[in-house]
Amino acid sequence: MSGISQVMDVAQENDHRAPGKAGSVLTGLGKLTGSEFRLMLRDPGIFFVAFFPVVLVLVFGLLPSTSSPSEEFGGGRFIDFYLPPVLTMIIAMMALNALSGVLAAYRERGVLRRLASTPVRPVTLMLAQGLVNMLLLSSVTAVVLLLAGLAFDVPLPRQFFGFVLAFVLCVSAMFALGLLIAALAPTGKAANGIGTVAFFPLAFLAGVWTPGPLMPDVVRRISDFSPLGAGSQAMQAAWSGAFPKPLHLIVLLGFTLVVGFIASRLFRWE
Amino acid sequence: MAVIEVANLRKRYADHVAVDDVSFSVERGEIFGILGPNGAGKTTTVECVEGLRKPDGGRISVLGFDPHTDGLELRRRVGVQLQKSELPEKMRVSEAMDLYASFYANPADGDKLLDDLGLTAKRHTPYKKLSGGQQQRLAIALALVGNPEIAFLDELTTGLDPQARRDTWQLIEQIRDRGVTVVLVTHFMEEAERLCDRLALVDAGRVVAIDSPAGLVSRVDGGGLRLRFRPSVEFDAGILTALPEVTSVAHTASQVVVSGNGNLLHVVSTTLAAHNVVPLDLRVEQTNLEDAFVALTGRRLITEEA
Numbered sequence: 001m002s003g004i005s006q007v008m009d010v011a012q013e014n015d016h017r018a019p020g021k022a023g024s025v026l027t028g029l030g031k032l033t034g035s036e037f038r039l040m041l042r043d044p045g046i047f048f049v050a051f052f053p054v055v056l057v058l059v060f061g062l063l064p065s066t067s068s069p070s071e072e073f074g075g076g077r078f079i080d081f082y083l084p085p086v087l088t089m090i091i092a093m094m095a096l097n098a099l100s101g102v103l104a105a106y107r108e109r110g111v112l113r114r115l116a117s118t119p120v121r122p123v124t125l126m127l128a129q130g131l132v133n134m135l136l137l138s139s140v141t142a143v144v145l146l147l148a149g150l151a152f153d154v155p156l157p158r159q160f161f162g163f164v165l166a167f168v169l170c171v172s173a174m175f176a177l178g179l180l181i182a183a184l185a186p187t188g189k190a191a192n193g194i195g196t197v198a199f200f201p202l203a204f205l206a207g208v209w210t211p212g213p214l215m216p217d218v219v220r221r222i223s224d225f226s227p228l229g230a231g232s233q234a235m236q237a238a239w240s241g242a243f244p245k246p247l248h249l250i251v252l253l254g255f256t257l258v259v260g261f262i263a264s265r266l267f268r269w270e
Numbered sequence: 271m272a273v274i275e276v277a278n279l280r281k282r283y284a285d286h287v288a289v290d291d292v293s294f295s296v297e298r299g300e301i302f303g304i305l306g307p308n309g310a311g312k313t314t315t316v317e318c319v320e321g322l323r324k325p326d327g328g329r330i331s332v333l334g335f336d337p338h339t340d341g342l343e344l345r346r347r348v349g350v351q352l353q354k355s356e357l358p359e360k361m362r363v364s365e366a367m368d369l370y371a372s373f374y375a376n377p378a379d380g381d382k383l384l385d386d387l388g389l390t391a392k393r394h395t396p397y398k399k400l401s402g403g404q405q406q407r408l409a410i411a412l413a414l415v416g417n418p419e420i421a422f423l424d425e426l427t428t429g430l431d432p433q434a435r436r437d438t439w440q441l442i443e444q445i446r447d448r449g450v451t452v453v454l455v456t457h458f459m460e461e462a463e464r465l466c467d468r469l470a471l472v473d474a475g476r477v478v479a480i481d482s483p484a485g486l487v488s489r490v491d492g493g494g495l496r497l498r499f500r501p502s503v504e505f506d507a508g509i510l511t512a513l514p515e516v517t518s519v520a521h522t523a524s525q526v527v528v529s530g531n532g533n534l535l536h537v538v539s540t541t542l543a544a545h546n547v548v549p550l551d552l553r554v555e556q557t558n559l560e561d562a563f564v565a566l567t568g569r570r571l572i573t574e575e576a
Contacts, residue, residue: 031368031369032369035361035365035369105358106358109355109356109357109358111358114350114352114355114357114412116322117322117345117348117350117352119345
């Protein structure tokens with residue numbers, strides 16, 4: 001027994017001298033992620049994010065006009081082209097409202113500063129937030145795909161790897177934008193406001209109101225260079241069996257890196 | 271043995287110098303106070319010591335570590351209660367304790383801490399639903415949950431009612447009795463006087479004096495008494511200034527204020543009686559830290575509170 005505790009003491013002692021003057025980003029990540037997950041489940045807004053896409057799929061799957069083949073969609077159905085806009089929309093909601101609002105509020109309320117005085121780094125809390133948001137988005141996406149597939153015969157994306165890549169890049173690009181808003185907004189409420197204002201043009205470019213072939217060419221041209229537009233089109237390509245266009249992937253990666261870099265430069269702990 | 275050594279600390283912000291020249295050292299196991307009016311640079315000073323801010327000049331050593339280059343080692347060994355820091359609104363008391371305990375190698379018993387702080391009944395209450403005093407006590411619990419060698423407490427009783435304030439003071443003494451060194455930032459004279467073994471008076475970014483509360487008080491007129499009264503008739507102040515116990519006599523609009531020490535009350539009242547002067551509304555005041563501050567800086571300690 002004492003042997004074991006001695007070993008543990010030594011281990012702890014070594015741990016004390018572990019590398020890095022500032023400490024590892026991973027220190028406390030598990031606990032913080034669990035904690036952030038619990039807090040997220042207590043936020044009523046999350047149920048909106050989780051159920052809104054499900055309701056949309058149900059409505060457009062059940063309405064005769066959107067669930068039957070049509071000329072405008074080349075013999076396909078509205079619902080067949082609507083899942084990418086729906087998915088980009090929930091990504092935008094999470095990034096522009098949930099993520100940015102929470103991070104700005106954490107800074108405003110001194111949560112990040114308080115963490116800075118412990119062995120855990122504030123950036124770890126932001127990482128935990130990202131993980132939790134990603135987890136929720138993936139779960140909601142899985143539910144949407146399953147529901148659309150089982151209830152309305154919408155096939156899974158045929159280029160599945162391409163779809164996952166487009167999805168992940170779209171999430172990272174939007175999270176970078178959410179971080180930028182959190183960096184610029186003085187308060188959590190302000191971040192929510194900016195996020196809401198940014199949401200509508202981005203969702204428009206994603207084709208939320210003009211899915212698939214309905215989008216005018218000029219708008220599509222602009223949409224190519226917006227994070228949600230590129231994400232939506234990249235996912236749509238994967239659905240129809242093609243690998244997403246390099247342009248769209250590069251746009252998403254570009255947003256992730258450039259906006260993410262600017263945001264991380266501008267973000268203040270207090 | 272000194273656990274904290276600060277020498278010639280300087281910190282300026284864009285528009286003003288917050289800390290001009292601050293030096294002090296804190297001994298292991300004592301309650302060290304940093305007392306001064308709002309804006310004196312107290313919080314900036316401790317935030318530099320905690321490693322939250324990078325000083326512009328000077329030297330800081332905490333438990334042998336430089337807060338800036340050995341920040342992690344330092345943060346493993348100290349507990350901090352920040353002046354303005356909250357938790358996520360929906361985080362419950364017990365969750366906050368578990369979370370913060372998990373950050374440290376040898377955490378304290380969280381349940382016991384909550385019990386000591388009278389928060390056991392609030393274990394499942396979200397942060398937002400706690401009263402100001404309960405939030406403050408939780409902040410203290412979180413500062414102690416890592417079993418720190420040094421606890422930094424910044425304005426810990428601000429916003430507490432008088433009873434909660436006294437309870438908190440008692441708690442701080444218990445912490446000290448467990449061997450924890452406490453650094454207390456405050457602008458409450460009464461708090462500093464009651465709790466601190468030694469304290470630094472800080473004004474306009476500089477240390478004015480460092481001493482025990484009694485030591486600081488004794489610097490003012492030998493730390494004596496003040497008599498305040500309304501004389502029944504006019505009298506010549508010379509009869510009082512001639513007394514060896516009296517150091518000064520001052521007149522306000524309606525009152526006479528006699529400062530001095532020793533058996534002041536007795537000699538003044540006998541002298542007045544001998545001259546047929548009756549001291550009406552007589553009050554005896556003990557010289558306190560407030561007086562020491564005024565004497566040392568020429569300014570009052572309690573500034574506009576609101």
